[in-house]
Amino acid sequence: MLKTFPTGGVHPPENKLTAAIPIEYLPVPPSVVIPLSQHIGAPAVPVVSKGDYIRTGQVIGTGKGFVSANIHSSVSGKVNKIDFVSDSGGFKQNAVYIDAEGDEWLDTIDRSKEIKREISLSGEDIIKKCLESGIVGLGGATFPSHVKLSVPTGKKCEVLIINGVECEPYLTSDHRLMLEKGEEVLVGVTILMKALNVSRAMIGIENNKPDAIGHMSELASSFSGISVHPLKVKYPQGAEKQLIKALTGREVPSGKLPLDVGAVVHNVGTAFAVYEAVQKNKPLFERVVTVTGTFVSKPGNYIVRTGTPLSLLIEAAGGIPENTGKIINGGPMMGKAVSNTDVPVVKGMSGVILVPFGESVRKETEPCIRCAKCVEACPLNLEPYLLMTLSERSLFERAENERITDCMECGSCSYTCPASRPLLDYIRLGKSTVIRMARERNLK
Amino acid sequence: MSSTVLITIISLSLLAFLSAVILYFVAQKFKVYEDPRIDEVQALLPAANCGGCGFAGCRNLAEALVKADSFEGLSCPVGGAPVMAEAARILGKTPPVVDPTVAVLLCNGSPENRPRTSHYDGAMECRISNSLYAGDTDCSYGCLGYGDCESSCKFDALHIDPVTLLPVINDDKCVSCGACVKACPRHLIELRKKAKKDRKIYVSCSNCDKGGPARRACKVACIACSKCVKVCAFDAITIKDNLAYIDAKKCTFCRKCVAECPTNAILEINFPPRKEKAEVAAENVN
Numbered sequence: 001m002l003k004t005f006p007t008g009g010v011h012p013p014e015n016k017l018t019a020a021i022p023i024e025y026l027p028v029p030p031s032v033v034i035p036l037s038q039h040i041g042a043p044a045v046p047v048v049s050k051g052d053y054i055r056t057g058q059v060i061g062t063g064k065g066f067v068s069a070n071i072h073s074s075v076s077g078k079v080n081k082i083d084f085v086s087d088s089g090g091f092k093q094n095a096v097y098i099d100a101e102g103d104e105w106l107d108t109i110d111r112s113k114e115i116k117r118e119i120s121l122s123g124e125d126i127i128k129k130c131l132e133s134g135i136v137g138l139g140g141a142t143f144p145s146h147v148k149l150s151v152p153t154g155k156k157c158e159v160l161i162i163n164g165v166e167c168e169p170y171l172t173s174d175h176r177l178m179l180e181k182g183e184e185v186l187v188g189v190t191i192l193m194k195a196l197n198v199s200r201a202m203i204g205i206e207n208n209k210p211d212a213i214g215h216m217s218e219l220a221s222s223f224s225g226i227s228v229h230p231l232k233v234k235y236p237q238g239a240e241k242q243l244i245k246a247l248t249g250r251e252v253p254s255g256k257l258p259l260d261v262g263a264v265v266h267n268v269g270t271a272f273a274v275y276e277a278v279q280k281n282k283p284l285f286e287r288v289v290t291v292t293g294t295f296v297s298k299p300g301n302y303i304v305r306t307g308t309p310l311s312l313l314i315e316a317a318g319g320i321p322e323n324t325g326k327i328i329n330g331g332p333m334m335g336k337a338v339s340n341t342d343v344p345v346v347k348g349m350s351g352v353i354l355v356p357f358g359e360s361v362r363k364e365t366e367p368c369i370r371c372a373k374c375v376e377a378c379p380l381n382l383e384p385y386l387l388m389t390l391s392e393r394s395l396f397e398r399a400e401n402e403r404i405t406d407c408m409e410c411g412s413c414s415y416t417c418p419a420s421r422p423l424l425d426y427i428r429l430g431k432s433t434v435i436r437m438a439r440e441r442n443l444k
Numbered sequence: 445m446s447s448t449v450l451i452t453i454i455s456l457s458l459l460a461f462l463s464a465v466i467l468y469f470v471a472q473k474f475k476v477y478e479d480p481r482i483d484e485v486q487a488l489l490p491a492a493n494c495g496g497c498g499f500a501g502c503r504n505l506a507e508a509l510v511k512a513d514s515f516e517g518l519s520c521p522v523g524g525a526p527v528m529a530e531a532a533r534i535l536g537k538t539p540p541v542v543d544p545t546v547a548v549l550l551c552n553g554s555p556e557n558r559p560r561t562s563h564y565d566g567a568m569e570c571r572i573s574n575s576l577y578a579g580d581t582d583c584s585y586g587c588l589g590y591g592d593c594e595s596s597c598k599f600d601a602l603h604i605d606p607v608t609l610l611p612v613i614n615d616d617k618c619v620s621c622g623a624c625v626k627a628c629p630r631h632l633i634e635l636r637k638k639a640k641k642d643r644k645i646y647v648s649c650s651n652c653d654k655g656g657p658a659r660r661a662c663k664v665a666c667i668a669c670s671k672c673v674k675v676c677a678f679d680a681i682t683i684k685d686n687l688a689y690i691d692a693k694k695c696t697f698c699r700k701c702v703a704e705c706p707t708n709a710i711l712e713i714n715f716p717p718r719k720e721k722a723e724v725a726a727e728n729v730n
Contacts, residue, residue, distance in 0.1 A: 090578025
């Protein structure tokens with residue numbers, strides 16, 4: 001029997017429409033808007049000013065503090081201005097506007113196609129390289145990778161887990177990456193293993209990608225310590241704690257980090273970015289984005305420069321179909337609808353889904369009858385219906401006692417609710433309020 | 445038969461008497477003294493338990509008033525000056541001087557002024573919408589219009605207008621308890637000093653963006669052009685974070701800033717209609 005995590009989870013229709021479509025390069029856009037905050041943590045500080053000529057791969061913003069990441073230019077050209085831009089939620093954030101003049105890369109970047117397997121850097125230098133190259137978790141959370149790679153003294157990492165699960169419906173960017181850049185990904189994994197000083201890496205791939213499992217297993221046989229594990233298809237298996245449980249049987253306790261059970265999880269996309277940064281000296285300024293949807297005329301997987309307007313990317317996929325109700329940034333389960341199509345593509349954007357009207361509209365909310373389907377679906381053993389009610393009534397202290405901060409916002413509860421109650425909406429509100437309350441308490 | 449009844453009556457009476465004696469002594473022993481004035485003051489208070497005074501309920505304010513040396517900082521916004529004066533009389537203290545205030549909305553983004561650019565269909569609460577996205581217009585500071593303030597108001601003083609989609613505050617009913625101020629996730633409601641005839645002049649905008657984006661998002665946004673600052677003879681207007689603010693304590697209601705504002709972001713409310721210049725001249729001649 002295939003491994004999976006034991007509690008909760010749902011199985012939404014997979015709809016992997018673009019699984020067989022090879023990755024394509026999107027042409028360099030005429031202008032880009034590169035937000036200075038594309039990661040969790042402090043926004044980067046701009047180091048360029050208006051009128052500067054910059055080349056592709058050049059640093060335009062440096063990370064501020066430990067939990068932050070560098071931002072690099074994705075085109076070559078002149079800085080038009082440093083101004084605000086709306087992110088996908090419509091909130092303003094600082095960004096560098098660059099008018100592209102061709103595509104002149106920094107000389108230090110190795111643009112050859114040849115795969116370099118020899119790792120010359122030491123573990124410490126690898127972490128430094130990740131920091132310099134602005135590598136962040138490309139699974140969607142965009143947590144700076146160098147932080148995850150720096151194991152604090154007193155803790156020990158025993159196994160590196162590579163997330164090739166891609167449990168979100170529709171998305172296929174990691175799937176295609178494993179198929180087309182499998183060897184690079186595996187070299188990336190070896191680099192990560194060296195940085196963490198571990199001898200064992202496990203790659204988890206859901207069983208709905210048999211071609212990727214086959215391809216990766218075959219390639220992995222020539223790498224020492226790397227094993228590929230097929231997993232039963234279940235959402236949210238790509239969540240850090242669930243994946244660790246599925247692969248190693250270890251359970252990360254509430255409020256603890258994966259490192260507390262000796263594991264570190266990285267995405268295959270991140271492994272590929274690490275390979276490019278360490279072996280090819282190429283900072284993170286482009287990524288694979290899946291553009292898909294039932295009515296999209298040319299869905300596909302595109303390598304897109306960060307800062308490219310979303311509208312250009314959608315145009316490449318054949319434009320917005322007439323009956324589109326929502327455009328979602330990310331997967332259909334955890335992604336958020338974008339408020340306008342001028343938003344730039346950022347490091348954390350793994351997919352864009354154009355959802356037709358009939359599917360996008362929320363159903364009318366009905367009263368909760370305590371059927372406990374949400375409790376069954378919750379992979380973290382929480383009681384979503386209770387957390388929602390507590391947030392609705394602003395009983396945040398009680399919500400804290402009910403461990404609302406454990407929620408990872410996977411949305412399984414909202415998905416499964418037969419009364420279409422906005423469970424996650426309220427739980428998110430409660431979670432953010434409780435986190436704020438706790439922070440204020442700690443300050444006192 | 446009769447003796448059974450008799451024994452029952454006597455034994456029960458004895459038991460009752462004994463219990464009464466015990467209870468009497470217990471009550472004496474564990475007696476809690478409560479200032480009788482607390483009840484008296486509480487009876488004066490409006491019993492709305494709205495929390496506008498900063499205490500959990502009217503009883504708590506009454507306790508605080510009785511305990512306090514002076515009324516400084518203690519006041520019931522609902523009852524206002526008459527209630528506080530009466531409470532002061534009972535307790536033999538001087539009542540506080542509190543300017544009565546009223547809630548005003550610092551946003552004027554009706555669909556006409558602020559075009560809708562997207563559509564939200566999540567949980568219909570401002571606090572949730574605010575945590576997810578900037579709103580269905582390009583202004584990320586303005587009113588979301590789902591009525592968290594309306595549901596927080598215990599005095600029926602605030603309703604969302606179906607046309608402008610903005611809350612309308614009824615000055616007569618508003619007791620300035622501050623519930624809506626706390627409920628608004630975007631901090632768009634301010635308690636402003638009440639003036640005679642309920643006159644108000646204030647900047648009805650909260651957009652902290654620079655002039656260009658602010659104006660593109662909303663026709664009546666404050667663009668921080670500082671024209672009002674220059675025209676004000678009383679230093680009542682300041683600009684902070686690309687936003688003008690009129691200090692109600694310094695404002696003399698001369699209305700010069702209202703005429704000067706290029707975007708009509710400054711509102712004048714409950715004033716008689718302005719006389720045209722020609723009319724003023726004609727009056728002077730007469």
